[in-house]
Amino acid sequence: MLKKGIICLTLILLCGLNLGLARLELGYLYLGDNGPFTKPALEFAEGTFSTSVLGKDDIKSDRLKNYAVVWWNEGDTDPGALSNAEIDAFLDYAESGGAILLTGWAIRYATPMGLEDAVARQFGPELDDGQNVGITVLQETLDHNLVQGLKNIDGKTPEVGDRIQVNSTGFPKSGDYYNNLWKNFITLANAWGPPANDWGAGIAAFGYWKAGDGKVFNMNWRLPNYHANNKSIDQLEKLTENVINWLASESAYLDVSSRGKLPVVWGKLKNQR
Numbered sequence: 001m002l003k004k005g006i007i008c009l010t011l012i013l014l015c016g017l018n019l020g021l022a023r024l025e026l027g028y029l030y031l032g033d034n035g036p037f038t039k040p041a042l043e044f045a046e047g048t049f050s051t052s053v054l055g056k057d058d059i060k061s062d063r064l065k066n067y068a069v070v071w072w073n074e075g076d077t078d079p080g081a082l083s084n085a086e087i088d089a090f091l092d093y094a095e096s097g098g099a100i101l102l103t104g105w106a107i108r109y110a111t112p113m114g115l116e117d118a119v120a121r122q123f124g125p126e127l128d129d130g131q132n133v134g135i136t137v138l139q140e141t142l143d144h145n146l147v148q149g150l151k152n153i154d155g156k157t158p159e160v161g162d163r164i165q166v167n168s169t170g171f172p173k174s175g176d177y178y179n180n181l182w183k184n185f186i187t188l189a190n191a192w193g194p195p196a197n198d199w200g201a202g203i204a205a206f207g208y209w210k211a212g213d214g215k216v217f218n219m220n221w222r223l224p225n226y227h228a229n230n231k232s233i234d235q236l237e238k239l240t241e242n243v244i245n246w247l248a249s250e251s252a253y254l255d256v257s258s259r260g261k262l263p264v265v266w267g268k269l270k271n272q273r
Contacts, residue, residue, distance in 0.1 A: 023048075023049050023050040024049045024050065024068065024069070024244070024245065024248050025049070025050045025051075025052070025066070025067055025068070026045055026049040026050065026051045026052070026067060026068075026069055026070075026071060026244065027051075027052055027054050027058075027063075027064060027066070027067035027069070027070040027071070028042055028045045028046075028051050028052065028053050028054065028070075028071050028073070029053075029054040029055075029058075029059075029070060029071070029072045029073070030042070030053075030072070030073055030074055030079075031055075031056055031074065031079035031080075032074045032076055032077035032078060032079035032105070032173075033076040033077040034076070035075070035076035035077070036076070036227055036228070037075030037076050037104065037125050037172035037173065037225070037226060037227050038073060038074065038075040038076050038104070038172075038226075040226040040227060040228060041073045041075060041103070041224070041226040042073075044226060044237050044240070045071060048237070048241055049244065052066075052067070054070070056086070059082075059086045059089050059090065060085055060086060060089045064089070064090075064093040064098065065093060065096070065098065065253055066253070067098075067253060068098075068099060068247070068248040068251035068253045068254040069098075069099045069100070069101060069244050069247045069248050069251060070093070070098065070099070070100050070101070071100075071101045071103070071244065072100060072101065072102050072103070072106040072109075073101075073103045073104050073106060073224070074103075074104040074105040074106045074172075074173060075103070075104040075105070075125065075172035075173055075174075075224070075226065075227075076104075076125060076172070076173055077105075077173060078105055078108070078122070078173065079105075081112070082109065082112065087109070087112050087113055090109070090113060091113055091114070091211065091212075093214070094113075094211035094212060094214035094215070094216055095211050095212025095213060095214055096212065096213060096214065096252065097212075097213040097214045097251060097252025097253065098214045098251055098252065098253050099214055099215050099216075099217065099247035099248065099250060099251040099253075100211075100214075100215070100216045100217065101217045101219070101243060101244060101247060102216065102217065102218050102219075102220070103172075103218075103219050103220060103224040103240075104172045104173055104174050104220065104224055105122065105124075105172070105173040105174055105175055107120050107174065107175045107176070107218055107220045108120055108122065108175060110209065110216065110218065113211070113216070115184060115209040115211065115216060116177060116181070116182050116183065116184060116185070116209075117183070118177055118181035118182065118183075120175040120176060120177055120181075121175050121176055121177070121178050122173075122174075122175045123171075123173075123174060123175065124171050124172055124173045124174045125170070125171065125172050125173045125174075126170050126171050127170050127227070127229065128169045128170045128229060129169060129170055129171070129194075130169050131169060131193055131194035131222070132165050132167070132168055132169075132193055132194070132232075133165070133166070133167050133191070133192065133193030133194060133221075133222045133223065134153075134163055134164045134165040134166045134167065134191075134192060134193060134205075134223070134232070134235075135147075135163070135164050135166065135189040135190065135191060135192065135205035135206070135223070135239075136161065136162070136163055136164075136189065136190040136191070136192050136200055136205070137152075137158045137159065137160055137161060137162045137163075137164065137189060138160065138187070138188065138189055138190060139160050140187075140188045140189075141158075141160075141188055141189045142158070142159075142160065144188060144246050145242060145246065146188060146189065146239065146242045146243060146246060147164060147189075147239065147242065148242055149238050149242070150164050150235055150238055150239060151164070151235070152164050153165055163192050164235065164239075165232050165235060166223055166232050166235045166236040166239055167222055167223055167225040167230055167232055167236060168229075168230050168231040168232045169225075169229060169230065169231075170222075170225055170227060170229060170230070171221070171222035171223075171225050172224060172225055172226070172227070174220050174221060174222070174224070175220055175221075176203050176220055176221045177203075178202055178203060179202045180202055184209055184210075185204065185207055185208075185209060185218070186207045186208055186209070186210070187200070187204040187205075187206075187207040188205075188206055188207040188208070189204070189205040189206050189207070190204060190205055191203045191204060191205040191221055191223070193222070199221075203221050205219070205221070205223060206218060206219035206220075206223070206243070213252060214251070214252070215247060215250060217243060217247055219239075219240075219243065223236070224236065224240075
């Protein structure tokens with residue numbers, strides 16, 4: 001009897017370990033070059049989540065709906081326009097409850113998706129401009145646990161009004177709706193720099209558009225620099241992880257992407273809703 005009890009306890013412990021190892025399934029998309037600004041973002045995603053690389057053929061399929069979050073990152077080049085059918089497929093995924101994260105020049109697709117009327121400003125990539133940039137914390141930033149595990153520029157736990165550095169120099173192929181050209185955007189953090197200016201009113205660091213029952217999240221400008229020369233890369237990666245986990249907790253496809261996974265990790269995410 002004692003032997004059976006020990007076996008059962010061992011199985012419970014093993015299951016508990018496996019529960020902690022269950023990772024969010026993430027769809028990662030790039031259509032341009034997988035260069036020095038795009039490739040390290042993919043490597044981070046593969047090391048942090050259970051990541052599948054998506055291609056253009058996947059856009060018009062139902063494969064997007066296998067993922068609670070689709071991260072679309074274009075850090076090196078402009079991939080060009082999408083067809084109306086491809087745009088409609090993204091909108092169907094988002095409006096039916098999915099979550100899309102746009103970083104780098106993927107921001108350009110917010111306009112053809114109909115999220116904004118204006119056209120995003122385009123710039124980069126720039127390897128090294130020597131500018132420290134980051135975010136200014138809002139109450140909404142804290143409410144969504146988006147800076148959990150990060151430190152402000154004084155090395156302390158962030159509070160409202162604090163600045164957090166996420167990029168030490170340069171920026172990817174990117175863009176923004178500078179000078180408040182966007183009208184439908186929900187800001188969750190303001191931007192600061194360079195050198196230490198408050199750009200939040202004109203750019204915003206990150207936030208999202210509502211798209212039907214889903215969300216299209218945007219983090220661009222100089223922020224998403226996953227290049228090896230970014231000395232603040234740990235902060236950026238933790239911020240990105242927080243954003244993706246929050247988007248997953250909001251996504252209608254979290255249950256779909258968690259099929260076959262042990263339930264505790266997914267329950268924790270769902271409790272964040």
